[in-house]
Amino acid sequence: MTAWHLAWLTALRRRRLFAWNVAVPLLLLTPVALSPAAAPHRVVVYGVFLVFFGAFGSAIPTVRDARGGWLEEMFAAGLGPRRWLLESAAASVLIDTWQLAPAALMLLAATGSINASMHVLAALMAALLMAGILGAAIAATVRSLAEAALASAAVSLGLIHLAGFFRPPRQGWDTLAADWSPYRPLKEALTHGAGGPAPDLGDWLRPALTLASVVALAVLTANRWSRRLRWPANS
C-alpha cells in the first residue's frame, strides 16, 4: 500500500464527493464556456477556477491529514516524505484531471478542435501538478484549513497574474516572468480552446523547466518542510 493507492482508494470510495467534484465545475464553467463573453474573459474565469481547484484540492486535504494524524501514520509506517509527495501529487493530478476534464473541454464546444483539447489537457495536468506541489508546501506553513485556503488563493492569484492571465505582459521582468511561468501553457491552451491562436509548443519549454525545477526543489527539500506536517510540529 502506498500514498498513490491511498489517494485512489479515497477518491473512488468517496463516490458522492467525486461526482460533486465533476458536477460543480461543469455547473459553474459551462455557462461561462457557452456565454457570449469575450474569449480572454472566459479564459480568466477558467484559469482561476482550475488553478484554485488544484491548489485547494492539495492544501486542504494535506492540512486535514496532518492535523488528523494520518500523515504521521504514513510517515511512521516508513513512507518517506519525498515518496509521499511524489505519489500524492501524481495521484492528485490524474484524479483532478478526471474530475475537471468535462468542464475544461466544454470550453472547446465552440471550436471542437481535437488539437486544442490535447493542448488543454496537457496544460491542465501541468498546472494541476504545479498547484498540487504548491498546495502541499503551503499546507506545511499554515495552521488551519482557513489559512490553507487563504494562502493558496493568494499565492495562486499572484502566479496566475504573472502568467499573464489578467492582462498581456508588459515589457521587462513582466514578460520574463510570463515566459517562465508554469501557468502560461494553461493560459495559451485555454485561449486556443476559446477560439484563439494555437500555442507555439516551443514556447512551453521554459514553463516546463520551471515546473520541473519546482517539483525537484520540493522533492529534494521534502524531508525538511514536511516536518511541519508531522506531530509534534517542531520536534
Added chain:
Amino acid sequence: MSPLTQVAEAPLLEVRDLRWSYPDGTAALSGMDLGVRRGENLGLLGPNGCGKTTLLRLLPRRAKTGLRTWLVPDEPALRPWLSGRENVETLLRLHGVAPLRARERAAEWLAALGPAHDFVDRPFGVYSRGMRRRTALAAGFAAEPDLLLLDEPLSGLDPGARDALATALRDRRDGGATTVFSTHDPEYAADQCDRTAFLFGGVCIAADTPDALMATVEDGYRIEIWFDGPPPPTGIAQNFPPGITVGPDGPDTEAGYPVMTLVVREPPEALPAVLQTLFAAGASVRSVEVRSPTLADVFRALAGHPLARRRTADHR
C-alpha cells in the same frame, strides 16, 4: 538518571534528557529519562499535561532502525469514509503487510478487540468514541509491532473491552513483545504492568514494579474496623503495638456504624494484637478490612514529592 528509572538489562528503547517544547515555548518534556525493557508492559501514569502523550509520540522517532513501532493515538487517525475493517486492513497494508495476511489479521483482531460484529463493515464515521478506540486498538495489535504504544487506551472502553484489552496485553507480553501505555487508572496499571513510570512536569520521577512503588508509600497500610456498639476511646491506641496509630480523623461513623481507621507502617502482622486489645476493652467488632497501598497512593505521595512539586511549578 534517577536510580528508580535505571534499566538493568539492555533496554529495547531508551531516552535520556529528552526535551520538547510547544511552539509557544511551553515545555512538554523537560529532560525525560526512561528506559523500556524488552518484553514488558510499561504503564505511564501522571497528571494531565505531564507529558505522557508527547513522550509516546516522540518514542517512535527515538527507536533504533529496524525496531517496528506502532502508536495508537488518543484520537485515532482513521478514515471516516472507510469501514472499520477497511481502515485496519489499509493501515496494515501501509505498514507492508501483504493483502491476504492483512485481511486475516484484521478479522482476527477486530473479533478480539474491535467493535460489535455488525459495525465492523459500517463506515468508521458513524462509530462511537469507544468503537473508534477499539478499532484503532485492533489495528495496533494486528500489526504485531516490536513496540506498541497506546495513548489512553482505556478511554471510552466498556468493562468487556477493558478485559479484552487486558488479555491482549498479557498475551503480547507472554509472546515477548513490548507495550507502553498511558492511563489514568492506577488499578488497571497495577494489574497489567510489569513496571509503572510516574511522570510529573515533563520528567519521569519514578519507574519500577507496582509492588516496589507501593512499598515506598509511608503509612500505606490501613486497617478499618467497624463496631456494632460504641467505639473504644481514642486513647486505646496507647495499648496497640508500636507503629500503629489511629487515623487522622479519629473514630468516625460510616453507614450507621462506628468505624476506626488505623494507620500502620508495616504490613498488618500486628492485626491479632490490635483485635486482642479491642476485645479486652470490651469492644464489639463487626468487621475488619485491611487496605494495602495502591498506585493511587503512590501517585498522591509522589505529587507531594519535592521533585514533582518543583517540576510541576517549572512546567507551568
